[in-house]
Amino acid sequence: MLTQAPAASLAEASAKDHRTWGFTASTGLGFTHHTIVDAHFRACAEPYQELLERAGIQRGWRVLDAGCGPGEFLPWLAELVGPEGRVSAVDLAEENAALAAARVAAWRSPCPVDVRQGDLLRLPYPDDSFDAVWCANTVQYLDDGQLGRALAELRRVVRPGGVVAVKELDAHLITARPADPYLFADFFRAAGQVPGYARQLTRSRELYRWLRAAGLAEVRQQTMVIEHYAPLSGSAREFYGLSCARLAEQAGRLGLSGEWRRFLDPDGPDHPLDDPDGYISEGNVLAVGTVPGPSRRE
Incomplete structure (x- = not known):
C-alpha cells in the first residue's frame, strides 16, 4: 500500500535539494541570492530585454513584476509603460524586495514604482489590479501544484483582456563545448528522476x-536559445563558471561522467569555457496568455 510522505519530510527534502544548488536567499531556494541573480541577468541582458518586449506590455499600463528578485527588470518595465503607467513588484525573499526598493529609490523612474515582499501563491493585491503581469525566472521554484495555484493568482489580479507573461529558463537547451554534447542532458535526466528543482527546470516548454x-x-x-561564444564576457564567464561548478558537484554524487571534473573549479586552468572554442547555451521560454472577458480599462 502506498502512503504519502509527511509534509515535514517533503519540506526537508525540498530544503536539502535546494542546498545542493547553492546561492540560496533567506527563502532557502537555490540560485535566488541577489549576487547570482544579478550575474545571470548581466550575462543575458540583451535577449532578456528582447523577450520582455515581446510580452505585449503597452504604454500607460499598470504592470506587476511577480517574483522581481533584486529588481533587474523594473527599469525596463517602467520605460515600457511610460509616465502614464505604473509598476508594482513583489518577491518572496524579504532582502531581495528591500534591495529592489533601494535600487528603485536610486534611479529616476519615468513612472511610479512600488515594491513589497509577498508570495505568488497569495498575492497581496485585489482582483483586476493590473493590465499585465510579468513573471520571470520564478515558476522554476514551484512544484506542479504550486504552479497551478500561482497562475490562478496571476490571472486573478489581471483585468479581463489583460496579459499574463511568464518567462522561464529551459534546461533542455543547456549545453557546453568543448564537452560531450549530452553531458548536461544526461545530468538533468538523472537529477530529474525525483521531484525537485532539476525536474522543474525542464518543465518550461510545457508552460x-x-x-x-x-x-x-x-x-x-x-523558445529562445541564448548562446555565449569564446571569449565569453566577464558576466557570462562568472555566472556559467559558478553554475557549472554546482552541477558538476551534483553530477559527481550521481556517478555521472568524469568529464564533469573539468567544470568543478570555476577558475581551473583547463576549464572548457576558457577554451578558444568555448561555448555555452541555455534556453528561455516566453509563454503569454490573455485573461478572458471583455477588455476594459478603469
Missing part, C-alpha cells in the same frame, strides 16, 4: 498548456 489550464486565452509561446 503553454499550464496557461491554458489556468483559463487564459490566446496563449502563445516561443
